[in-house]
Amino acid sequence: MKPLKELKKNWIKRGVLVLLFLFFGFTSFGADALRAVEFAVATAASPVTDTLGTGLNYVGEGASSLIHVTSLSAENKRMKKELTELKRENKNLEDIVNRSTFLSNAYAIRNNRKLGAVDARVTAKSSGMYFHRFTINKGSKAGISAGDTVIAAMTKGDDASAEGVIGYVTKVTPYSAQVRSIIDEENAISFRSIRTSDGGVLRGVNRRLEGYAFDLYADIVVGDTLFTTGIGDGYAPDMYIGTVSEVSTDEDKMVKNIKVDSGINFHNIYWVFVLAGGK
Numbered sequence: 001m002k003p004l005k006e007l008k009k010n011w012i013k014r015g016v017l018v019l020l021f022l023f024f025g026f027t028s029f030g031a032d033a034l035r036a037v038e039f040a041v042a043t044a045a046s047p048v049t050d051t052l053g054t055g056l057n058y059v060g061e062g063a064s065s066l067i068h069v070t071s072l073s074a075e076n077k078r079m080k081k082e083l084t085e086l087k088r089e090n091k092n093l094e095d096i097v098n099r100s101t102f103l104s105n106a107y108a109i110r111n112n113r114k115l116g117a118v119d120a121r122v123t124a125k126s127s128g129m130y131f132h133r134f135t136i137n138k139g140s141k142a143g144i145s146a147g148d149t150v151i152a153a154m155t156k157g158d159d160a161s162a163e164g165v166i167g168y169v170t171k172v173t174p175y176s177a178q179v180r181s182i183i184d185e186e187n188a189i190s191f192r193s194i195r196t197s198d199g200g201v202l203r204g205v206n207r208r209l210e211g212y213a214f215d216l217y218a219d220i221v222v223g224d225t226l227f228t229t230g231i232g233d234g235y236a237p238d239m240y241i242g243t244v245s246e247v248s249t250d251e252d253k254m255v256k257n258i259k260v261d262s263g264i265n266f267h268n269i270y271w272v273f274v275l276a277g278g279k
Helices: 002-026 028-110
Strands: 117-125 133-136 149-153 163-173 176-181 188-193 199-205 208-213 225-228 240-250 255-262 271-275
Touching: 163 271, 188 240, 199 255
Parallel strands: 163 240
Antiparallel strands: 117 133, 117 271, 133 176, 149 163, 149 271, 163 176, 188 199, 188 225, 199 208, 208 255, 225 240, 240 255
16 A cells, blocks of 8 residues: 555656756746846855855956966076176176286286386285385396386276386395385375376375365366386386376465375285386
């Protein structure tokens, strides 16, 4: 009996489903009711779907931003690496240019018969960072005498001379000589401006060149090029000293003070030329 009852129930359920299908599918009232149910379900689910959609958008944008930041970080690292490489190449090129200028200037000095330059190597120096006093490996046997002017090839080619004055010979032995540089505090060197011929005197002050013009109203300005005069101090004339870096006037003392940047790097002096025979 139970199987028969179960069979009747199943047929009744199927019949009801068929009637509902026909009612909702083929009658206008049923269709309206179905649409109302669909609208209610959609309305109820809308906040959830909107929130879910917004969340998915945020997640997508966040993932996109993360990918973009990662890409920018990689690009930044690549550009830093390229910049470092470019700086290294630029430094190498500067070294080549400076070295080439130095060698060409040294060659010009060595082959200038008028200068009569004797090349020599620095073998010792006084204490401190600067070469304000040093010893060279050539002496009287090479024709060098006390008072001879000592010069060097400059590493920069922007100035009006290939050579810059370093100092003068103070003591000589057959195979060596001692040199006092122009930045030494016991040194004095007369100068003239190549632009106006106004003159003055420079001395070594705190390992740099400072001095004054003979004329309070001398036309000396920053950037002027100064050369030796060859008057009174034992230096050969027309040797490049440096360029004026600072000018000030002391009205009370009636003097025009100047500071000068030398064309020589007094931190590194290894090869020099001695103008043997004095002036």
